[in-house]
Amino acid sequence: EIVMTQSPATLSVSPGERATLSCRASQSVSSNLAWYRQKPGQAPRLLIYGASTRATGIPARFSASGSGTEFTLTISSLQSEDFAVYYCQQYKNWPPYTFGQGTKLEIK
Amino acid sequence: QLQLQESGPGLVKPSETLSLTCTVSGGSISSSSYYWGWIRQPPGKGLEWIGNIYSSGSAYYNPSLKSRVTISVDASKNQFSLKLSSVTAADTAVYYCARQNMYGYCSGATCHTPFDHWGQGTLVTVSS
Numbered sequence: 450e451i452v453m454t455q456s457p458a459t460l461s462v463s464p465g466e467r468a469t470l471s472c473r474a475s476q477s478v479s480s481n482l483a484w485y486r487q488k489p490g491q492a493p494r495l496l497i498y499g500a501s502t503r504a505t506g507i508p509a510r511f512s513a514s515g516s517g518t519e520f521t522l523t524i525s526s527l528q529s530e531d532f533a534v535y536y537c538q539q540y541k542n543w544p545p546y547t548f549g550q551g552t553k554l555e556i557k
Numbered sequence: 558q559l560q561l562q563e564s565g566p567g568l569v570k571p572s573e574t575l576s577l578t579c580t581v582s583g584g585s586i587s588s589s590s591y592y593w594g595w596i597r598q599p600p601g602k603g604l605e606w607i608g609n610i611y612s613s614g615s616a617y618y619n620p621s622l623k624s625r626v627t628i629s630v631d632a633s634k635n636q637f638s639l640k641l642s643s644v645t646a647a648d649t650a651v652y653y654c655a656r657q658n659m660y661g662y663c664s665g666a667t668c669h670t671p672f673d674h675w676g677q678g679t680l681v682t683v684s685s
Contacts, residue, residue, distance in 0.1 A: 450620075483671035492653055492675035493604065498662050499669040536604055540657075540670050545619040546606040 451475050451539050455549035461557040464527050470552045472520040472537035480516045481541035487551075488533045496535075497522065524554075532556050559583040561654050561676035569648075569683050575641040579654030579676060580634070587612045587632045592657040594672065595628060595639045597650040605650075609657060610637055644683045651678040 452475040480500040485493035495504045497513040537549040565577035595607040608618040610628045630637040655672040662669040
């Protein structure tokens with residue numbers, strides 16, 4: 450099973466500033482990685498697939514990079530709706546598909 | 558517009574079987590392009606993939622739950638279902654159904670397969 454580790458667990462950033470979230474895989478997943486945002490009380494929403502491609506309707510302030518075992522999600526100019534929990538997920542080796550434990554992005 | 562909706566009891570007794578159904582609207586569950594999955598989230602915790610099913614009925618499960626899980630599909634009703642047996646308090650969670658898109662995100666010979674549509678989730682509490 451591939452273990453996904455996200456850091457930090459909590460990130461405090463002011464609105465309008467940039468946030469950088471990290472995700473590490475216990476073994477290479479190539480570019481088979483997705484990022485999701487989960488607002489309180491809601492289901493996760495797909496942001497990024499293929500490690501760096503924005504999903505339909507996702508604004509350009511979201512960018513992502515990485516391959517192999519190290520991945521980054523960057524949100525430039527944070528908006529109020531961006532303060533949420535973010536999860537990475539690998540879909541290279543399954544079963545099982547595995548998620549990171551999440552990074553909570555909170556208002557500083 | 559594709560929508561997924563979970564339904565089922567919100568309270569299950571320990572040792573009994575949890576049963577949930579996901580109804581898909583705005584698209585066909587029989588499409589060859591998708592897998593249909595269940596993912597759960599204990600209160601205040603992260604996401605755990607439970608299993609997937611294809612329209613043909615082929616199912617794949619998380620090894621950690623495999624002995625207790627059955628996922629089935631009813632194409633005539635555009636639904637798929639989850640059964641989790643011998644539940645304990647550790648199975649208390651919000652249960653989501655989701656669509657995994659197998660061919661919608663392809664470039665050349667490479668296809669990416671994220672979960673691109675999710676239901677709103679339903680909380681199932683295991684308690685006597």
